[in-house]
Amino acid sequence: MTEIRTPRLLLRRWHDDDLAPMAEINADPEVMRWIRDGSVRDLESTAESIERWEEEWDDEGFGLFAVELLASGELAGFTGLSVPGFLPEVLPAVEIGWRLGRQFWGQGYASEAAHATLEFALQDRGLDRVISIHQVGNDASENVMRKLGMVLERETVDPVYGMPLRVHSIDLTEFHA
Structure with missing residues (x-):
């Protein structure tokens, strides 16, 4: 089982009790x-998403990690790797992304988890390039990308x-580990 520990976080595969949080x-x-x-997502669509994320682990050898706080065991959200099929113009590519609960914002968790995931992508999985995509205006995500050393490659429009x-x-x- 693939797990990554950072000073404050455990990045791991999904457990059944992760669904509700x-x-x-x-x-x-x-x-x-x-x-x-x-759009917000309900319990059923979240369950379908987690199932897809786990399938991507099996199919690609990477996926979205559940992000757990080491101190409390709480699920903070996810970070990880996926193939951004929604944006065909960037393919073939692997994207790093994250989503954390609001109570976990502003504490450096996204940057900490994303840095560990980027290191995993480039050093453990042997990827030579990783992208990240955000909507214009999402400054918090863009700041994480900059902290990772990522540079703006292009501006485009979501085709859907x-x-x-x-x-x-x-x-x-x-990349500097």
Whole structure:
């Protein structure tokens, strides 16, 4: 089983008891504001998402990690790797992404988890390049991307929702562990 420990976090595969707290995160309009069209997700759609994320682990050898706080055992959200099929113009590519519950914002958890995931992608999984995509205006995510050393590669538009997007990237030669 793939696990990564950071000073404050455990990045791990999904457990059955992660469903309710992840559904609570997905039901928060403020959390979902910058995700696709901003729609919240219910328990059923969260369960379907977790199932897809676990399938991606099996199919690709990477996926979205559940992010657990070491101090409390609470599920903070996710970070991890996925293939951004919703944006065909960037394929083939692997994207790093994250989503944390609002109570976990502003504490450096997203940066800590994303840095560990990026190191996993480039050093453990042998990827030579990783991208990250955010909606224009989502400054918090863009700040995490900059902290990772990612640079703006292009601006584009979500082909389904018409939202302006920015694609950032980093390759193995630019990454500093």
